[in-house]
Amino acid sequence: xxxxxxxxxxxxxxxxxxxxxxxxxxxxxxxxxxxxxxxxxxxxxxxxxxxxxxxxxxxxxxxxxxxxxxxxxxxxxxxxxxxxxxxxxxxxxxxxxxxxxxxxxxxxxxxxxxxxxxxxxxxxxxxxxxxxxxxxxxxxxxxxxxxxxxxxxxxxxxxxxxxxxxxxxxxxxxxxxxxxxxxxxxxxxxxxxxxxxxxxxxxxxxxxxxxxxxxxxxxxxxxxxxxxxxxxxxxxxxxxxxxxxxxxxxxxxxxxxxxxxxxxxxxxxxxxxxxxxxxxxxxxxxxxxxxxxxxxxxxxxxxxxxxxxxxxxxxxxxxxxxxxxxxxxxxxxxxxxxxxxxxxxxxxxxxxxxxxxxxxxxxxxxxxxxxxxxxxxxxx
Numbered sequence: 001x002x003x004x005x006x007x008x009x010x011x012x013x014x015x016x017x018x019x020x021x022x023x024x025x026x027x028x029x030x031x032x033x034x035x036x037x038x039x040x041x042x043x044x045x046x047x048x049x050x051x052x053x054x055x056x057x058x059x060x061x062x063x064x065x066x067x068x069x070x071x072x073x074x075x076x077x078x079x080x081x082x083x084x085x086x087x088x089x090x091x092x093x094x095x096x097x098x099x100x101x102x103x104x105x106x107x108x109x110x111x112x113x114x115x116x117x118x119x120x121x122x123x124x125x126x127x128x129x130x131x132x133x134x135x136x137x138x139x140x141x142x143x144x145x146x147x148x149x150x151x152x153x154x155x156x157x158x159x160x161x162x163x164x165x166x167x168x169x170x171x172x173x174x175x176x177x178x179x180x181x182x183x184x185x186x187x188x189x190x191x192x193x194x195x196x197x198x199x200x201x202x203x204x205x206x207x208x209x210x211x212x213x214x215x216x217x218x219x220x221x222x223x224x225x226x227x228x229x230x231x232x233x234x235x236x237x238x239x240x241x242x243x244x245x246x247x248x249x250x251x252x253x254x255x256x257x258x259x260x261x262x263x264x265x266x267x268x269x270x271x272x273x274x275x276x277x278x279x280x281x282x283x284x285x286x287x288x289x290x291x292x293x294x295x296x297x298x299x300x301x302x303x304x305x306x307x308x309x310x311x312x313x314x315x316x317x318x319x320x321x322x323x324x325x326x327x328x329x330x331x332x333x334x335x336x337x338x339x340x341x342x343x344x345x346x347x348x349x350x351x352x353x354x355x356x357x358x359x360x361x362x363x364x365x366x367x368x369x370x371x372x373x374x375x376x377x378x379x380x
Contacts, residue, residue: 008043010152012036014174014181019155025054034135034178038148044140045072051138059133061085071129071140078127078240080247087179089130089248091186092237093147094123094193094284123193123230125237130182137178139185147192151185176266179252183273186245190280197287204291211302224295231292238285245281249274322371329367330360 013020015033026035035058037051044051052062063071067088070076081088128147129140141148158174175181207224252274257267337344337356346352 009037009039009047010148012038012152012155014155016174016176019158019174021152021156025050027054027057029058029135034137034181036178036181037136037138038152039138039140040143041072041074041140042143055131055133055136055138058136059085061133063088063131063138067131071131074126074142076127078237078244080244080251082251085133087130087132087248087251089132089182089186089244090127091130091189091241091244092125092127093142093189094125094234094237123234125234128185128189130185132178132182135178137181139182147185147189151188176269179270180266180273183270183277187273187277187280190241190277190284193284200291204294208294208298211298212305224299228292228295231288231295235285235288235292238281238288242278242281242285245274245278249278326364326367326371329363333360333363 007023009023009025011022011024011026013022013026013030013033013035015030025037029035037054039047039051048068052068056062063086064083067081070079070081070088070090076090078092079090124142124144126142128142129138131138139148155174175184204227207227249271252267252270255267257263333356337347346355349355
């Protein structure tokens with residue numbers, strides 16, 4: 001069934017071999033598989049009572065009021081919580097914001113639209129909420145729903161056989177349960193940043209080349225400072241993601257495991273996917289920290305190069321000053337003998353000129369030796 005990509009609500013009934021998509025809330029659970037309810041934050045806020053009634057009909061329980069508030073909060077950091085009937089995960093995505101996408105008016109997004117290079121401004125960190133029941137997955141996405149639509153298209157393509165991998169355990173196969181679906185979506189969100197790191201690295205490498213080029217005047221300090229702040233914010237966001245996923249993994253270890261090979265295999269698959277998501281987050285953290293360190297190193301090398309150039313200039317000026325100091329006493333002697341007095345010592349002697357020249361040379365050589373020993377006339 002074809003559904004528009006801009007729908008505020010999308011419902012998927014996922015079984016082992018097929019995926020059915022609708023735009024209406026279901027009344028009952030399917031015989032096998034689970035139900036994925038994917039909606040925007042605006043739709044969840046406007047229709048939370050019908051959604052709560054739907055969850056009550058499908059699972060026997062609705063969301064707690066505190067968790068509803070968390071899912072409606074567009075500025076909530078990544079966090080994990082659980083109840084006896086469902087797990088709740090809020091995960092801030094690292095997705096590329098398109099030009100036409102209208103993101104939510106959060107303070108964090110506003111700061112990122114005004115800071116850093118273009119690739120950093122395109123990284124959207126709006127939160128995505130997950131409520132994981134035994135056979136129901138509720139996801140609350142930002143307005144553009146890029147992550148939701150990307151994975152929904154992949155899920156439909158896999159169900160129709162276009163992906164060429166119909167194994168439920170495959171990376172592109174059909175998820176076996178809501179927790180598996182949640183982990184795949186989270187992994188897809190983290191990989192979205194990994195796809196942007198090449199362009200981000202290229203931009204920062206260009207700035208480093210400008211900083212280290214002595215013939216280039218680097219004047220883009222405000223943008224560089226904003227990029228450093230944006231990278232620091234990404235580091236904090238990734239750390240919150242890591243803590244949330246680590247709490248999820250620890251909670252997963254306490255889940256009861258069905259005493260069957262299928263149950264053990266399903267639990268092991270969830271553990272593997274959780275570790276894989278944590279590994280991807282660690283890669284993002286490592287890359288962001290490496291970029292921060294690269295910027296710091298480039299700035300330090302830039303100022304070291306400027307300091308070295310300033311030292312060269314000061315050395316040259318010092319040498320010129322020393323040469324000027326050598327000629328000062330010579331100018332004084334020449335000025336004295338240039339006075340218009342009739343009686344000046346040595347003025348009317350036959351060898352007076354040579355005596356004066358010899359004295360001036362002696363004074364100049366003495367000053368040159370003194371300045372050389374003091375390294376005022378060192379090699380430029």
